[in-house]
Amino acid sequence: MKKINFIDIFCGAGGLSFSFKNRKHDLKLAVDIDKNSIETLKKNFPLIKDKIVNDDIKKIIKNTKYNKFKNKIDLLMGGPPCQGFSTANRQNILNDPRNDLYKYFLEFAKIIKPKFILIENVIGIKNKAKDILNKLENLNYLGDFRVLQASDFGIPQNRKRVFFFAVQKKYNAKHKIKKFFSLLDNFKIDCRQSVLEDALYNLRSLKSKKIKNDRFNEYYESGLNVEKIKHYKSNSYLKNINNNKKIKYIYNHKARYNNPRDIEIFSKLPQGENSTHSSIKNIMPYKSRNNIFKDKYYKLDNKKVSKTITSHMKFDCNMYIHPTQSRGLTPREAARIQSFPDDYFFEGTISQCYAQIGNAVPPLLSKYLCMAIEQIND
Known part of the structure; x- marks a missing residue:
């Protein structure tokens, strides 16, 4: 197998990089503006x-020291922050400054001229797909995109994301792009399907933290x-996401604070039900606005895949209620659903951990992306 030299821009907590590193490829640079x-x-x-840098992409593209990577990188990849394109975003999407961050990613591609380009983003980025493909064309790349569903790759989560893949035209680009997406389709056939209880298996039962805003104990x-x-x-x-390693420690398995009313709601709500269910009718604080807040509370179902793990968990986990315990998911449980191995430690407060986990590409999905690129990297 030919080693892949790669750069990860908007790398986040490393979900996309993880499997490339784990498969012995060479990370040359990882950049993100988020310190945690x-x-x-x-x-x-x-x-x-x-090789891991805390900086702004706008500064990176102006720093001439990175010109040393020109024509020496096999793969430039990353997930430009996507909240501006998120269908869950209730703000003024058109004027969100994050909408332009993918342009800085492409500007960096113009500088270093990698062989391959891989971009991950939310479904809403499809509105910009024509612009992205045109910009890639102007940089002498041929590109295409697909919507990939995480659950198709054995990840117990309903998570659809757009992946753009582009190849410099001189490298038989049309053939490689076709083969890349064909390989991903083939990988799906062999993936064993997983559900929520597979991810939560054998984690110790917890209760909600009793003291609000207690960050230090x-x-x-x-x-x-x-x-x-x-x-x-x-x-x-678990054997799959842990690569059969022997696990000696569990990290980030901490429940956050919940008030007594929410704990009562969590206990009464059946699995797979939301705020409109009759079991919590008398204590539901938003029942007059059920049409807006039907998912204000949602209890996950052990026998199904989880709903999409997102950075919204940093605010509360009321939409991610544990199926059998009266609390929200812990960061470790969310990380398992995202297919991070148990020995992957997240730095920061509990809210900061949720944000990192929710924004990440599932490492198990990145493994298949890596395997596909390996087979066309001749």
Whole structure:
């Protein structure tokens, strides 16, 4: 297998980079403006800390020291912050400054001229697909895109994201693009389907934290940031995301604070039901606006895939109620649903951890993206 030299812009906590690194490819540079994400990446890839940079893409493209990568990079990849295109965004999407961040990504591509380009984003980016493909064409690339569903690749989550893939025209681009997406279709056939209970398997039961805004103390009953495991039990999904490694510690398995009313709602709501269910009619605080807030509360169903893990969890986890415990999901549970291995540690407050996890590309999906690129990287 030919080694891939790659750069990850808007790298976040490293979901996209993880499998490329894990498969022994060479990360030359990872950049993100979020300090906590960068600290997470450095924590999990300590041997390449000097290649992980906390900076703004607008400054990166003006820094001539990165010109050294020109014509020396096989793959430039990344996920420009996507909230401006999110269908869940209730703000003025047209004027959101984040809408233009993909242009800076392409500007960096123009500078370093990688062989391949991979861009991940939310479904809303399809509105800009023609512009992105035209800009790639002007840079002498041929590109295409697909919507990939995470659950098709054995990830227990309903998560649809757009992936653009482009190849410099001189590298038999049309053939490689066709083969890349064909390989991904083939991988899906062999993937074992997983559901929520596969991801939550054998994590210790917790209760909500009892003290609000208590950021500095930990309590065993509500979970610990680092907990040693005496007898780790696994299943096929966990063996897959952990690459069959022996797990000695569970990280970031901490429940956040919930008020008594929410805990009562969590306990009464059946799995798979939302705010409109009759079981919580008498205590539902938003029942007069059910048409707006029907998903204000949602209890996940153990036998189905999870709803999309998003950065909204940093505000509350009321839309991500644990199926059998009266609390929201912990960062570790969200990370498992995203297919991060159990020994992947997230730096920052609990809210910052949720944001990093929700914004990430699932590592198990990145593995298949990596395998497809390996097979066309001749």
